[in-house]
Amino acid sequence: xxxxxxxxxxxxxxxxxxxxxxLSGHPHVREELSRKVRRxxxxxxxxxxxxxxxxxxxxxxxxxxxxxxPAAQMFSNLYFLELIRGIAAxxxxxxxxxxxxxxxxxxxxLEAVSGLLKGGRVDGAVLLSSRxxxxxxxxxxxxxxxxxxxxxxxxxxxILTVETNQSAAACxxxxxxxxxxxxxxxxxxxxxxxxxxxxxxxxxxxxxxEYGLECHPDWMIGDGAWKDGGAMSSFMKLPDRPTALVAAxxxxxxxxxxxxxQLNYGVPGDLALVSCSNAPLPVLSVPSISSIDTGIGQLxxxxxxxxxxxxxxxxxxKPVSGRFIVGHRLIVRESSRLGLSV
Amino acid sequence: xxxxxxxxxxxxxxxxxxxxxxLSGHPHVREELSRKVRRxxxxxxxxxxxxxxxxxxxxxxxxxxxxxxPAAQMFSNLYFLELIRGIAAxxxxxxxxxxxxxxxxxxxxLEAVSGLLKGGRVDGAVLLSSRxxxxxxxxxxxxxxxxxxxxxxxxxxxILTVETNQSAAACxxxxxxxxxxxxxxxxxxxxxxxxxxxxxxxxxxxxxxEYGLECHPDWMIGDGAWKDGGAMSSFMKLPDRPTALVAAxxxxxxxxxxxxxQLNYGVPGDLALVSCSNAPLPVLSVPSISSIDTGIGQLxxxxxxxxxxxxxxxxxxKPVSGRFIVGHRLIVRESSRLGLSV
DNA sequence: CTGTTAGCGCGTTCAT
DNA sequence: ATGAACGCGCTAACAG
Numbered sequence: 001x002x003x004x005x006x007x008x009x010x011x012x013x014x015x016x017x018x019x020x021x022x023l024s025g026h027p028h029v030r031e032e033l034s035r036k037v038r039r040x041x042x043x044x045x046x047x048x049x050x051x052x053x054x055x056x057x058x059x060x061x062x063x064x065x066x067x068x069x070p071a072a073q074m075f076s077n078l079y080f081l082e083l084i085r086g087i088a089a090x091x092x093x094x095x096x097x098x099x100x101x102x103x104x105x106x107x108x109x110l111e112a113v114s115g116l117l118k119g120g121r122v123d124g125a126v127l128l129s130s131r132x133x134x135x136x137x138x139x140x141x142x143x144x145x146x147x148x149x150x151x152x153x154x155x156x157x158x159i160l161t162v163e164t165n166q167s168a169a170a171c172x173x174x175x176x177x178x179x180x181x182x183x184x185x186x187x188x189x190x191x192x193x194x195x196x197x198x199x200x201x202x203x204x205x206x207x208x209x210e211y212g213l214e215c216h217p218d219w220m221i222g223d224g225a226w227k228d229g230g231a232m233s234s235f236m237k238l239p240d241r242p243t244a245l246v247a248a249x250x251x252x253x254x255x256x257x258x259x260x261x262q263l264n265y266g267v268p269g270d271l272a273l274v275s276c277s278n279a280p281l282p283v284l285s286v287p288s289i290s291s292i293d294t295g296i297g298q299l300x301x302x303x304x305x306x307x308x309x310x311x312x313x314x315x316x317x318k319p320v321s322g323r324f325i326v327g328h329r330l331i332v333r334e335s336s337r338l339g340l341s342v
Numbered sequence: 343x344x345x346x347x348x349x350x351x352x353x354x355x356x357x358x359x360x361x362x363x364x365l366s367g368h369p370h371v372r373e374e375l376s377r378k379v380r381r382x383x384x385x386x387x388x389x390x391x392x393x394x395x396x397x398x399x400x401x402x403x404x405x406x407x408x409x410x411x412p413a414a415q416m417f418s419n420l421y422f423l424e425l426i427r428g429i430a431a432x433x434x435x436x437x438x439x440x441x442x443x444x445x446x447x448x449x450x451x452l453e454a455v456s457g458l459l460k461g462g463r464v465d466g467a468v469l470l471s472s473r474x475x476x477x478x479x480x481x482x483x484x485x486x487x488x489x490x491x492x493x494x495x496x497x498x499x500x501i502l503t504v505e506t507n508q509s510a511a512a513c514x515x516x517x518x519x520x521x522x523x524x525x526x527x528x529x530x531x532x533x534x535x536x537x538x539x540x541x542x543x544x545x546x547x548x549x550x551x552e553y554g555l556e557c558h559p560d561w562m563i564g565d566g567a568w569k570d571g572g573a574m575s576s577f578m579k580l581p582d583r584p585t586a587l588v589a590a591x592x593x594x595x596x597x598x599x600x601x602x603x604q605l606n607y608g609v610p611g612d613l614a615l616v617s618c619s620n621a622p623l624p625v626l627s628v629p630s631i632s633s634i635d636t637g638i639g640q641l642x643x644x645x646x647x648x649x650x651x652x653x654x655x656x657x658x659x660k661p662v663s664g665r666f667i668v669g670h671r672l673i674v675r676e677s678s679r680l681g682l683s684v
Numbered sequence: 685c686t687g688t689t690a691g692c693g694c695g696t697t698c699a700t
Numbered sequence: 701a702t703g704a705a706c707g708c709g710c711t712a713a714c715a716g
Contacts, residue, residue, distance in 0.1 A: 005693065015703045016693095017703060028702085029701070047461055048461065049397075052397055052692070052694045053693080055694075055708050056708050057694085062441070067426075078423075084426075099440060102430055102431065119390060119391060120392060121439065254628075261628050280419075286600040286628070358687090358710080359712085362710070363685095390709085391710070395711080400692075
């Protein structure tokens with residue numbers, strides 16, 4: 001049989017309210033009684049029923065994370081798990097639990113989160129990614145449920161987001177190559193429909209401008225170029241080809257190294273490389289990849305803190321919104337270690 | 343204001359019980375009334391309160407997953423996320439939610455899961471991994487809360503586990519190399535204190551015995567050998583050295599390929615390789631790694647099904663226990679594609 | 685078939 | 701400083 005407050009109360013010879021007060025650290029309780037109650041709770045092995053607590057306090061002290069479908073590229077799983085860890089850690093520190101929700105289709109995802117939210121099982125949602133015209137975001141915005149999106153979205157305004165400054169990251173990556181003596185630097189992108197990809201391209205361009213370096217169109221390779229060896233091959237045969245490359249993400253970096261390997265080019269010998277990392281993958285590569293690292297865990301942790309704050313500050317009039325940026329830093333590894341001997 | 347059953351009832355001019363009956367698909371309700379109630383629910387946008395439901399039904403319809411601390415090797419994150427996806431999917435299909443719990447120390451982990459369990463927020467727990475003398479397992483066993491462990495543990499008996507047959511997996515990996523014409527086949531292990539590692543080693547040996555092939559002690563390299571180039575180097579210089587290697591996990595495989603690359607050996611040219619995969623990493627490698635793949639997602643899905651079943655069949659006397667095995671299969675990739683021209 | 689009643693375990697008034 | 705009583709939203713037992 002489960003131990004309830006009632007039983008503790010009877011056993012300790014006090015009323016339920018007193019037990020409740022002791023539990024919630026209420027000040028107006030005689031020290032003596034308080035100790036007695038505590039002792040009784042120990043003896044009986046009492047644990048407060050969280051469900052009942054939620055019911056009466058009208059808050060689940062719980063967030064949900066919307067897991068992107070398996071549609072997302074497999075490699076990003078590393079990114080997602082770190083994110084989840086961060087979210088769980090941040091939430092836990094503030095006394096919140098985290099439940100997962102997912103769905104095979106956008107519609108299912110919507111039903112999953114809205115069910116949890118409307119059912120009162122969770123107080124808010126964390127979105128790990130967004131699509132264009134995202135039905136989930138649309139619902140959350142209109143329904144007024146607290147939520148936070150990890151990553152920037154140009155499309156939606158007036159929502160809560162936690163992001164890394166992709167543009168600055170790519171800019172730093174490019175500057176690093178420049179500082180290593182490179183003057184012809186290319187860029188290889190990820191899917192151009194992603195906001196992050198555009199931001200990174202912008203940062204790359206900015207760094208080149210900053211140093212008055214050329215930014216040749218031929219040096220910008222689209223995502224997927226590495227998938228057909230031909231593209232990489234002709235790139236490497238360009239007259240005055242780049243001596244270094246900024247890659248928009250880890251997957252692309254892996255692809256490039258792989259293609260280059262098959263064409264018998266070496267990294268960084270024939271081409272230096274820096275990745276704008278979105279996963280802890282760079283260390284696994286051969287050669288290991290220099291990258292701009294984001295504290296992914298911190299991204300998640302920030303997200304949960306921000307969300308919880310917005311949950312606890314009842315929307316005073318308007319829904320909470322804002323953009324939170326978490327920092328990044330360059331980590332030099334093998335793929336860019338050789339400077340040019342100019 | 344939230345829409346409760348009471349309001350729906352009032353609005354539809356019926357009693358609360360009727361609404362409840364309609365909701366739970368109770369048979370004894372006049373068709374006409376039923377429709378009216380449904381319509382009213384629609385109009386008012388009623389959503390049942392899951393918390394209240396849980397409180398009265400004394401079941402949260404919820405599992406928790408214990409996330410291993412970051413102590414676990416980073417690469418295994420891929421494994422864990424797939425696992426989590428599988429668990430969430432399996433649970434979702436049966437109407438269960440999934441909450442995450444974690445802790446920096448073993449003690450914290452214990453507090454996290456026991457809090458959720460005793461607090462009634464979850465009905466059971468899924469352990470993604472186990473240590474030796476695991477305090478969490480000890481607690482769960484003694485407290486009688488339903489739980490399932492993913493992975494085999496020799497230490498604990500009479501508990502519910504879902505596993506892959508590591509021994510058979512390694513055996514299949516070895517057989518594959520034999521079928522490619524290799525006769526001198528080595529083995530490189532993961533940490534020997536892991537049950538899985540021992541099982542795999544056993545499977546490797548069995549395959550060799552099966553074909554009457556030699557199993558030279560020098561051909562068995564310990565985990566970590568690839569970390570110092572020296573060990574790999576002397577291995578490759580062995581007289582009559584192996585022409586192929588079975589690797590106990592993906593991390594080791596990556597390490598081997600990396601070391602070999604630095605020593606100017608090629609895979610599979612100089613050494614063929616098959617990994618007993620524990621993550622979807624093999625495709626990322628250059629060259630891609632042949633591996634024995636486990637349906638990780640299926641592992642998780644099975645775990646949740648099994649656990650939920652044990653939750654719903656109230657322990658008739660003894661706690662539920664049992665071992666469930668999920669299958670594996672060989673996927674041939676580049677690292678073993680060259681047979682020997684014997 | 686339907687309505688009334690009584691809790692689930694807890695917080696929070698109100699009195700005292 | 702303490703206790704009694706009510707209600708959170710829902711299900712289940714009992715009447716009619």
